Amino acid sequence: MIMNYKTHSGYKRMMQMKRKNIFWFVAGFADGESSFSMSFAKQKQKDGSVKWVINPAFQVYQHEDNLWFLEFLKNEVFKTGRIHRKTSPYSVFTFSIENRTTLHDKIIPFFRKYRLATKDADFQIFAKIISKIYNKEHLTYKGFKEIVDLAFKMNKNGKQRKFTKAQILKGVKQQLLNAR
């Protein structure tokens, strides 16, 4: 179903707001409804080898009833990102930005200006890691380990992680040795 969200009464109302008020509103909204995450995954390469990768993401979740607001965030506030339906629960949509350059150039400056409240500590770590990745520090073991250490301090010390710190670091060490 294709819908023009710009005709939604809420969307139209928000378009009447001053940009600055919108930005502070969005900061408050994101403080409750968004997440900054830094996940680690094993990515299989064409040659059969495995490469450990860092996947940073800024995400906002909303029930499908409020999809118009995610469209508003995408089209009018951040002017980037993508929206997709979750597989579970199916009624929820995610607005996400995963591109590192976009995170570095747009998202980090946004939340430096429009500061978060309850999520600020996680955001600060996230910003630090994005800066390290931007400076290619993750390409050395020392740099990668610093990033892992920081990432594990995020989101209540990473209770929902798929891999342990030891698993990731062992894998990365091996990978860098192999690459020599």
Next chain:
Amino acid sequence: MIMNYKTHSGYKRMMQMKRKNIFWFVAGFADGESSFSMSFAKQKQKDGSVKWVINPAFQVYQHEDNLWFLEFLKNEVFKTGRIHRKTSPYSVFTFSIENRTTLHDKIIPFFRKYRLATKDADFQIFAKIISKIYNKEHLTYKGFKEIVDLAFKMNKNGKQRKFTKAQILKGVKQQLLNAR
């Protein structure tokens, strides 16, 4: 444990913000993390009879880690309300305002000025009901029924309600007949 939340770094940082920016931030935060509810309950009277009552509430929930932010809302933004720990889940606190005059005089004007996005439709119904209660319209069956009809349109048509519309209306009708 008594803690002075005013020394929390987040609390102190927010105190540096312009009032207007705080208010828009709080509107955005409330859009995701608050609820406007209108519940109906049977209240046993001293004489043994039962009286149907309307309990309006504005509530914001937060994990205990972010209790400082609820304290900020209570002390610096709304300057009223109470904070209490939930029984389940125990790690969550609620900031709530249930006083009808406070809702009428403070909360409704606040969210009329700092408009919500995804929760605006529920808020508008809530405000309408508070106005009716303020004008004592709930003291007649006609007025009470209008309020019940409106309330059942809130929060996805009141899926989590304890009593059906028929149960409430039957009870109220009886109560008003008995009071004659």
